[in-house]
Amino acid sequence: MDFxxxxxxxxxxxxxxxxxxxxxxxxxxSERAKQWFLPVTCVLFAVLTLWGFCPxxxxxxAFGGMFIQSPITVLMKNVLNIATLIVFLQTAGxxxxxxxxxxxxxFFLITLITLLGxxxxxxxxxxxxxxxxxxTASLPLACLAAYNKHKERSAEAGVKFxxxxxxxxxxxxxxxxxxxxATGSFYFTDMSTAVSGxxxxxxxxxxxxxGLGFKLSLVPFxxxxxxxxxxxxxSVTAYLSVVSKGAAAFALLFALYKVFxxxxxxxxxxxxxxxVITITLGNLFAIRQTDIKRFxxxxxxxxxxxxxxGIIAGNAQGMASTVYYVLxxxxxxxxxxxxxxxxxxxxxxxxxIAAFNGLYKNNPRLSLVxxxxxxxxxxxxxxxxxxxxxxxxxxxxxSEQYLLVFIALLNTVVSLYYYLLIVKxxxxxxxxxxxxxxxxxxxxxxxxLTCVVGILLLGIxxxxxxxxxxxxxxxx
Amino acid sequence: xxxxxxxxxxxALMLLMLFLxxxxxxxxAIMVAGxxxxxxxxxxxxALFIQERAANPxxxxxxxxxxxxxxxxxxxxxxxxxxxxxxxxxLSAIIVFTGVFSSWxxxxxKEFFLWYCLLSIGVFGFFISTDLFTMFMFYEVALIPMYLxxxxxxxGRKEYSAMKLTLMLMGGSAFLLVxxxxxxxxxxxxxxNLNEIAQTLHIPIEHQRWIFPATFLGFGVLGALFPFxxxxxxGHASAPTAVSMLHAGVLMKLGGYGCFRVAIYLMPEATHELxxxxxxxxGISVVYGAFGAVVQTDLKYINAYSSVSHCxxxxxxxxxxxxxxxxxxxxxxxxxxxxxxxxxxLIGLIYGRTHTRDIREMGGLMKIMPFASLCYVIAGLASLGxxxxxxxxxxxxxxxxxxxxxxxxxxxxxxxFTTTLTIVAxxxxxxxxxxxLRTIGKxxxxxxxxxxxxxxxxxxxxxxxxxVGLILAIAFMGLYPSGVSGLIYDSVAPIIxxxxxx
Numbered sequence: 001m002d003f004x005x006x007x008x009x010x011x012x013x014x015x016x017x018x019x020x021x022x023x024x025x026x027x028x029x030s031e032r033a034k035q036w037f038l039p040v041t042c043v044l045f046a047v048l049t050l051w052g053f054c055p056x057x058x059x060x061x062a063f064g065g066m067f068i069q070s071p072i073t074v075l076m077k078n079v080l081n082i083a084t085l086i087v088f089l090q091t092a093g094x095x096x097x098x099x100x101x102x103x104x105x106x107f108f109l110i111t112l113i114t115l116l117g118x119x120x121x122x123x124x125x126x127x128x129x130x131x132x133x134x135x136t137a138s139l140p141l142a143c144l145a146a147y148n149k150h151k152e153r154s155a156e157a158g159v160k161f162x163x164x165x166x167x168x169x170x171x172x173x174x175x176x177x178x179x180x181x182a183t184g185s186f187y188f189t190d191m192s193t194a195v196s197g198x199x200x201x202x203x204x205x206x207x208x209x210x211g212l213g214f215k216l217s218l219v220p221f222x223x224x225x226x227x228x229x230x231x232x233x234x235s236v237t238a239y240l241s242v243v244s245k246g247a248a249a250f251a252l253l254f255a256l257y258k259v260f261x262x263x264x265x266x267x268x269x270x271x272x273x274x275x276v277i278t279i280t281l282g283n284l285f286a287i288r289q290t291d292i293k294r295f296x297x298x299x300x301x302x303x304x305x306x307x308x309x310g311i312i313a314g315n316a317q318g319m320a321s322t323v324y325y326v327l328x329x330x331x332x333x334x335x336x337x338x339x340x341x342x343x344x345x346x347x348x349x350x351x352x353i354a355a356f357n358g359l360y361k362n363n364p365r366l367s368l369v370x371x372x373x374x375x376x377x378x379x380x381x382x383x384x385x386x387x388x389x390x391x392x393x394x395x396x397x398x399s400e401q402y403l404l405v406f407i408a409l410l411n412t413v414v415s416l417y418y419y420l421l422i423v424k425x426x427x428x429x430x431x432x433x434x435x436x437x438x439x440x441x442x443x444x445x446x447x448x449l450t451c452v453v454g455i456l457l458l459g460i461x462x463x464x465x466x467x468x469x470x471x472x473x474x475x476x
Numbered sequence: 477x478x479x480x481x482x483x484x485x486x487x488a489l490m491l492l493m494l495f496l497x498x499x500x501x502x503x504x505a506i507m508v509a510g511x512x513x514x515x516x517x518x519x520x521x522x523a524l525f526i527q528e529r530a531a532n533p534x535x536x537x538x539x540x541x542x543x544x545x546x547x548x549x550x551x552x553x554x555x556x557x558x559x560x561x562x563x564x565x566x567l568s569a570i571i572v573f574t575g576v577f578s579s580w581x582x583x584x585x586k587e588f589f590l591w592y593c594l595l596s597i598g599v600f601g602f603f604i605s606t607d608l609f610t611m612f613m614f615y616e617v618a619l620i621p622m623y624l625x626x627x628x629x630x631x632g633r634k635e636y637s638a639m640k641l642t643l644m645l646m647g648g649s650a651f652l653l654v655x656x657x658x659x660x661x662x663x664x665x666x667x668x669n670l671n672e673i674a675q676t677l678h679i680p681i682e683h684q685r686w687i688f689p690a691t692f693l694g695f696g697v698l699g700a701l702f703p704f705x706x707x708x709x710x711g712h713a714s715a716p717t718a719v720s721m722l723h724a725g726v727l728m729k730l731g732g733y734g735c736f737r738v739a740i741y742l743m744p745e746a747t748h749e750l751x752x753x754x755x756x757x758x759g760i761s762v763v764y765g766a767f768g769a770v771v772q773t774d775l776k777y778i779n780a781y782s783s784v785s786h787c788x789x790x791x792x793x794x795x796x797x798x799x800x801x802x803x804x805x806x807x808x809x810x811x812x813x814x815x816x817x818x819x820x821x822l823i824g825l826i827y828g829r830t831h832t833r834d835i836r837e838m839g840g841l842m843k844i845m846p847f848a849s850l851c852y853v854i855a856g857l858a859s860l861g862x863x864x865x866x867x868x869x870x871x872x873x874x875x876x877x878x879x880x881x882x883x884x885x886x887x888x889x890x891x892x893f894t895t896t897l898t899i900v901a902x903x904x905x906x907x908x909x910x911x912x913l914r915t916i917g918k919x920x921x922x923x924x925x926x927x928x929x930x931x932x933x934x935x936x937x938x939x940x941x942x943x944v945g946l947i948l949a950i951a952f953m954g955l956y957p958s959g960v961s962g963l964i965y966d967s968v969a970p971i972i973x974x975x976x977x978x
Contacts, residue, residue, distance in 0.1 A: 409650035470548040
């Protein structure tokens with residue numbers, strides 16, 4: 001066996017190493033030593049994340065084309081790492097509760113497994129590999145959603161997630177079987193030469209969309225999103241909304257670019273309609289929500305629709321802007337979730353939007369973080385979200401999708417309306433109950449600080465990142 | 477550092493210092509110092525600009541600088557000014573300065589001024605930018621603080637108005653953004669720089685046909701173009717004094733400025749083909765706004781509708797596409813900016829004391845607060861175009877230019893179309909006189925309506941600073957119009973030349 005293959009899997013091996021260290025720490029360490037669970041995890045993971053940014057990673061194909069590592073996949077994994085690290089920081093208040101004593105490490109272990117699955121999704125060069133990655137990422141996520149097992153809602157979220165994810169895997173596998181039948185291979189490189197407009201391929205492509213559409217929560221496949229987001233623990237919701245979504249977007253991007261490049265017209269049509277209905281319905285449903293987690297579920301649905309605008313371009317610019325968009329989305333959405341979990345922990349689990357009424361009076365900093373987050377999500381300058389939205393629109397326009405850009409733009413106005421409702425609740429509305437002075441723990445503070453720095457700097461100084469992404473990106 | 481970048485750096489520094497400030501005294505000190513610095517900077521810029529222009533009469537833009545920002549997307553931070561932008565920068569500096577004094581006693585001063593500074597960053601940044609991306613970014617920076625400024629510190633139906641204003645303007649910017657991206661790609665995706673696109677590149681006519689309406693509408697919404705003006709009365713009526721001043725005085729000018737700097741300058745062919753549609757709309761704005769003001773009873777609504785009428789006149793003059801009218805348009809922007817700011821400052825002053833803005837409930841204020849009333853009369857006279865004040869020179873220039881305008885529109889061979897519209901628009905002068913004199917007669921003279929009003933005080937010193945500053949500017953413009961128009965007249969030339977080439 002040729003062990004040089006493993007050299008390319010540096011990040012995966014690093015992740016497994018972190019996993020093993022934590023695993024043995026959990027088994028061996030005494031109760032006292034386990035008090036340091038969070039700093040240990042965060043430091044280990046931060047080291048891995050930083051290491052991911054070291055330049056000159058080996059790239060190429062391994063295991064006969066099953067596994068592909070290139071600078072852009074390294075970059076995407078780094079984006080996911082950053083997001084996961086921020087989520088870990090946000091868990092302190094929740095995992096510190098007594099009822100979770102003894103089960104704290106499981107959260108990190110399971111999360112790391114799902115992350116490994118997502119790495120594989122991104123790096124796969126074969127549809128079977130992609131499928132295995134997706135399953136590795138999906139099933140443990142159901143455990144995470146049901147993590148507060150004594151809570152009915154959480155258990156319900158887990159069951160819903162498992163059922164729908166099983167269904168969508170079945171749909172996807174069904175589609176893959178068509179693709180196999182039409183092309184005689186599962187390798188991306190072989191398939192791309194065999195793919196042309198055969199009806200079988202198109203049917204397979206549509207089913208394949210169904211599978212990934214579930215993970216991205218695109219509109220016809222989005223029904224699980226709100227319920228699961230609402231029921232799952234807030235940190236898990238945060239993880240689902242950024243990391244899982246980002247990984248699915250990247251995997252979809254590679255599959256479409258690498259395999260279906262020759263039938264660009266077909267999938268651009270599909271994406272056109274998907275993104276229009278995803279953005280529009282996501283927005284319209286978000287307006288009516290009274291629970292902040294459900295609200296962010298629908299907001300994240302419409303954000304997924306915007307990500308599709310980058311994918312539809314089909315060129316290097318599209319890929320670069322998608323990566324950039326996801327990174328900015330990570331910071332913005334996680335900033336919002338940091339505030340949500342702070343408020344939730346301080347008000348004994350309240351997640352209604354009404355709980356945010358008058359937040360500014362007693363917690364000006366928290367409200368400011370939330371304001372930055374929603375402004376960035378809504379695409380308001382000088383926050384990073386403006387830049388990422390602009391670039392994604394430019395990418396879509398580069399393939400002459402002006403109408404799509406226009407529809408998406410009108411939708412940003414709608415989205416601004418409901419984001420402003422949050423701002424209004426915090427700044428203008430009077431508090432309903434006794435206002436509390438919220439003291440968030442130091443980890444959550446670090447996570448908020450990171451997110452705010454990201455939101456503020458990734459826009460004006462975003463060219464550092466964008467130029468790198470642009471250099472590594474490729475088109476059809 | 478380029479002198480123009482200072483216009484963005486100073487408010488940004490003010491923002492930073494406000495964050496660190498502790499008490500009201502410090503906040504006021506920071507704001508006054510910063511606003512004065514901006515005013516001084518704009519005066520310096522005028523002097524330098526005149527010098528530089530004499531030395532270099534050929535260049536379209538002066539003080540240009542360009543720094544590459546997002547290299548793969550050809551986005552750069554580029555600045556540069558011509559006479560028009562200089563005039564707008566001076567106007568903005570004056571209004572920011574007087575606005576600080578008009579909001580001397582704001583509750584939650586720190587937060588208020590934080591958003592206020594962000595707003596000024598957007599306004600100044602917009603006028604110095606020559607890169608479409610940077611320009612659009614500053615444009616949006618200027619829009620969003622409005623929501624909180626009105627929603628938090630406003631009066632009346634503030635939440636409704638704030639939301640309506642924000643969403644309508646953002647809707648406009650949706651049109652604008654698709655237009656800007658369209659300009660970039662259809663001109664050969666090599667640059668976002670306005671001047672380079674205008675001078676070396678060309679947008680195919682079939683694309684101009686959709687980009688021109690998109691950008692014109694996008695900016696037109698902010699310029700209160702009929703029928704997209706409805707945010708303006710509600711927004712102005714609910715906004716706190718300084719915000720009304722800045723919004724009507726400067727922000728609405730962003731619309732007019734953008735219309736000719738982007739829509740007309742870059743797409744002359746489409747302007748020829750489609751300009752007449754917008755010309756009719758602006759004609760309606762002018763007359764409709766004036767009639768609207770006649771029937772209102774709330775002081776702020778009267779002034780807001782009058783703004784619709786006056787800003788309509790700006791767009792009207794721009795679309796006449798000749799040099800005189802366009803010079804008039806810029807002068808009207810200046811004149812309207814100054815006098816409407818004065819109006820709002822005084823209305824804020826009166827409302828702060830009488831706690832009503834309904835003109836039926838006020839009367840005889842001339843005896844009670846003579847200083848404020850006198851200023852109100854001056855503002856009114858400027859608004860109805862009395863010679864010697866700014867309104868007269870601006871409107872005169874516009875109508876002279878518009879009346880003689882050749883019909884550039886494809887369907888009319890003679891100038892009947894523009895002449896007819898000019899005559900219609902001229903009617904607005906008469907209507908303006910009606911609502912101005914009616915208001916003055918009602919609230920300043922006549923019997924005192926409410927006994928409590930007798931005990932009211934006249935303007936405080938900080939309110940006097942703001943009113944006197946604005947009146948001086950209005951009088952300067954009215955008495956020395958050639959100085960102002962000289963600055964503008966040359967800078968209109970490149971736009972007109974592009975038109976003439978067709």
